[in-house]
Amino acid sequence: MTVPERLISAATELFAAKGFDRVAVQEIVDRAGVTKGAMYHYFGSKDDLLHEIYGSVLRMQTERLEKIAAGDGPVVERLHAAASDVIVTSIDNFDQAKVYFRSADHLAEDKRLAMRSERRRYHERFRALVEEGQAAGVFRADVPADVTVHYYFGAVHHLATWYSPDGVLSAEDVGRHYADLLVGSLRP
Amino acid sequence: MTVPERLISAATELFAAKGFDRVAVQEIVDRAGVTKGAMYHYFGSKDDLLHEIYGSVLRMQTERLEKIAAGDGPVVERLHAAASDVIVTSIDNFDQAKVYFRSADHLAEDKRLAMRSERRRYHERFRALVEEGQAAGVFRADVPADVTVHYYFGAVHHLATWYSPDGVLSAEDVGRHYADLLVGSLRP
Amino acid sequence: MTVPERLISAATELFAAKGFDRVAVQEIVDRAGVTKGAMYHYFGSKDDLLHEIYGSVLRMQTERLEKIAAGDGPVVERLHAAASDVIVTSIDNFDQAKVYFRSADHLAEDKRLAMRSERRRYHERFRALVEEGQAAGVFRADVPADVTVHYYFGAVHHLATWYSPDGVLSAEDVGRHYADLLVGSLRP
Amino acid sequence: MTVPERLISAATELFAAKGFDRVAVQEIVDRAGVTKGAMYHYFGSKDDLLHEIYGSVLRMQTERLEKIAAGDGPVVERLHAAASDVIVTSIDNFDQAKVYFRSADHLAEDKRLAMRSERRRYHERFRALVEEGQAAGVFRADVPADVTVHYYFGAVHHLATWYSPDGVLSAEDVGRHYADLLVGSLRP
DNA sequence: CATGAATGAGTCTTCATTCAT
DNA sequence: TATGAATGAAGACTCATTCAT
Structure with missing residues (x-):
């Protein structure tokens, strides 16, 4: 699984469980096993992640x-x-x-x-x-x-x-x- | 309208428009025309307000x-x-x-x-x-x-x-x- | 000296010494002996501080x-x-x-x-x-x-x-x- | 124009327009049409670029x-x-x-x-x-x-x-x- | 020579809540 | 009853730099 895929996957689980506003970017990257910088390398914002799943x-x-x-x-x-x-x-x-x-x-x-x-x-x-x-x-x-x-x-x-x-x-x-x-x- | 009523009313409008997590306590008290202290006098927390409306x-x-x-x-x-x-x-x-x-x-x-x-x-x-x-x-x-x-x-x-x-x-x-x-x- | 005065004073010294972009809000509030929240209570932004001094x-x-x-x-x-x-x-x-x-x-x-x-x-x-x-x-x-x-x-x-x-x-x-x-x- | 020249040129325009601290390395390399790796191949740091222009x-x-x-x-x-x-x-x-x-x-x-x-x-x-x-x-x-x-x-x-x-x-x-x-x- | 993915420390800002008055 | 100053923890996002390829 590539890094962006892992990020999408982690974000999906977390957003589903707690709702967008209750999930910190830090939680997403932790679960995906990367750092925040990596996430912002692939996605422009937390919103982008949501948009992608959507x-x-x-x-x-x-x-x-x-x-x-x-x-x-x-x-x-x-x-x-x-x-x-x-x-x-x-x-x-x-x-x-x-x-x-x-x-x-x-x-x-x-x-x-x-x-x-x-x-x-x-x-x-x-x-x-x-x-x-x-x-x-x-x-x-x-x-x-x-x-x-x-x-x-x-x-x-x-x-x-x-x-x-x-x-x-x-x-x-x-x-x-x-x-x-x-x-x-x-x-x- | 009493102060707590004004607060409930303001919170209702704002929560309805933007969702609970997108509304700051400051916005609620501003719209109700009171201060934060007043709100915490009548309600234990932001959650309480939601609970009341609910x-x-x-x-x-x-x-x-x-x-x-x-x-x-x-x-x-x-x-x-x-x-x-x-x-x-x-x-x-x-x-x-x-x-x-x-x-x-x-x-x-x-x-x-x-x-x-x-x-x-x-x-x-x-x-x-x-x-x-x-x-x-x-x-x-x-x-x-x-x-x-x-x-x-x-x-x-x-x-x-x-x-x-x-x-x-x-x-x-x-x-x-x-x-x-x-x-x-x-x-x- | 009131808190806003202390903040202005600290900011002035720091901006003068290092330039606006090289000073962190954290440094300012540390020097003024308050927390960041206090600063944002009195000033809308780091820019505001500069504007005031100006x-x-x-x-x-x-x-x-x-x-x-x-x-x-x-x-x-x-x-x-x-x-x-x-x-x-x-x-x-x-x-x-x-x-x-x-x-x-x-x-x-x-x-x-x-x-x-x-x-x-x-x-x-x-x-x-x-x-x-x-x-x-x-x-x-x-x-x-x-x-x-x-x-x-x-x-x-x-x-x-x-x-x-x-x-x-x-x-x-x-x-x-x-x-x-x-x-x-x-x-x- | 060689790559280092293009970098110097791009950096000069950007530093002049926005000031050193307001320019991201990414902007410079974008304008020069190269990647960050290329920049760090020719220059040791962002500071080096400034030094050169200077x-x-x-x-x-x-x-x-x-x-x-x-x-x-x-x-x-x-x-x-x-x-x-x-x-x-x-x-x-x-x-x-x-x-x-x-x-x-x-x-x-x-x-x-x-x-x-x-x-x-x-x-x-x-x-x-x-x-x-x-x-x-x-x-x-x-x-x-x-x-x-x-x-x-x-x-x-x-x-x-x-x-x-x-x-x-x-x-x-x-x-x-x-x-x-x-x-x-x-x-x- | 050059890429671009990844890091990690740092940035400004927000906000629910508390408390002395 | 009510004020509003102050806290402290958390928030999203930025960026110079490194490194395996």
Whole structure:
């Protein structure tokens, strides 16, 4: 593992466990086994570290959503698959996901804006799926697609708060349940 | 408004806007128009302030849930009312709710435990409502009630991230939509 | 001596001896016998300390120049007195003057501008004296007054580099010599 | 341009613009288009760079002064030429001169001493010229030659603070004015 | 000759909290 | 009740220099 990888890895664990503001740069470099100077050689700031972790989750989930949404099954199935997939991948990369879900607003102004627009794209792709089903008449249309998407992502983000990999529910269990609830709630 | 009230009020606004760790005690007392000494006269620590804000939301919502759940209408209606009510009251006290939703893990160990058990009670009362419906056969039983409740509270907590009182959706709109989605998803 | 006074005094000595950039805040507070927190209670930054020292010299010298220039003797005598006075007061407050003469450009942008305009006023008052003599025909006019003033202030600022209070020359000696040279150079 | 030349050149510009302590080695090598390793291959330290720049100005000016002083015209003319020459060459090599004039005390102990004695030699050669005129009765003797020389060099050093090559005054203009003032002030 | 990763000591600044008054 | 001066520990970040390659 290279030094920057070790740093990212250490930062991910710590940010996930204590939150960005509660982690000192010193702790990160100690855990990575390097000195502060080394960290600032690779990353411009503590914020950069967060940004990097952020980006990797967002990129991965965006790619997967795109692929699933572009499939050719019925929209109900595609939405179910997408809803389930975001849960499974979040749990499979739980520390990264925790950081992503909880530290959104800790980024400095400039990076926050860049991130925001990437995020919006994800949100919109998901919403398009819901709207497609509404247009096709298979989803209820009395609740705005936008509200539904916020509703579902709330549930997803909250995973970081209650889910434990050591419990009885596997990632797939939760994915299936959540997707069932979402799709179920959209029945006309 | 008394001094402690002014302090709570100032702290609520600031914590809601920037997050607990990003607010200095000095900012709070400045906004409240008092000095630091005064704050430490009334509150033992910065944490205490958070605890106070926390408590007030949780207490209020617990009381209301209790009353609604204990009503005598059909369980579907009671769940819908409870689901909608938590949204409306959260939006009506949006700053307090934001603090409550986002700063859970910032409390010191001892206070966190106290808080946790209050929280669990609320969660369990809500879950009981779902289970009641499942037992009565009006709610689907293939998704554990526990998962459903986490799912819904995720959506609720996420309000703090996306909802704006200045937008087109009123508190009641969102309450109705969210409750519709929840109840809809529980149909067998 | 109050704490802020002790801080200013310690900072003056240290800045004079080593230059602004070579002095650590820690050294200043150690010498003043307080902690860093105390310093930041009274001064917003290390720059503020510099600004304070700066200001006091500049204010004093401006006031004295104003008074001397406004006198009613012949212009030759007033210029001689002003030229001599700036030397004597600089030597009497040698540490402060050293800081003033050598650390001009170390101030942060905003404070530098404020300072600059005060400084210009001083320069212009002095120049007006030279121009008055030129208009009266008692000073040569082939060298622009502006150049002469820069020339003389260069000599003054340089005091910090070579003069020592322990040498054979008293402040008055240097003042007289410098003023003699200036007035002598302006003879037609 | 060789690598060491590029480094010297970059360092000169940066030191002149921001002062020795405000320039990072990284900036210098970036501007020179090389890496830090390369710099430390050619120069022992950041101080060395300063020393090099220093030396070149001082050496050049010493040589020229020597030549001018050893001429065979009247002492008044030789002093005027020397006084004017130091201005013109300082302005022609303005960045180097700025560094030389302003960063005197930033050198490490050992190098500072070496520099000091070279400097003294220059000062003494100049003073000898003044004393020669005093002995010949063409310069006033009531102001010590030593003081006069400090006085004049102050004016020279101060150029770095106010002179701009883009203004209306050419190097020769300033040289003539300054020399006129010096020679004028020495009239008996 | 030259790279660039890594060091380690040092920089300024922030802040929750205490305490004499 | 309330002040505000003072503390002390911790915070993020910088930078000249070294060294294996």
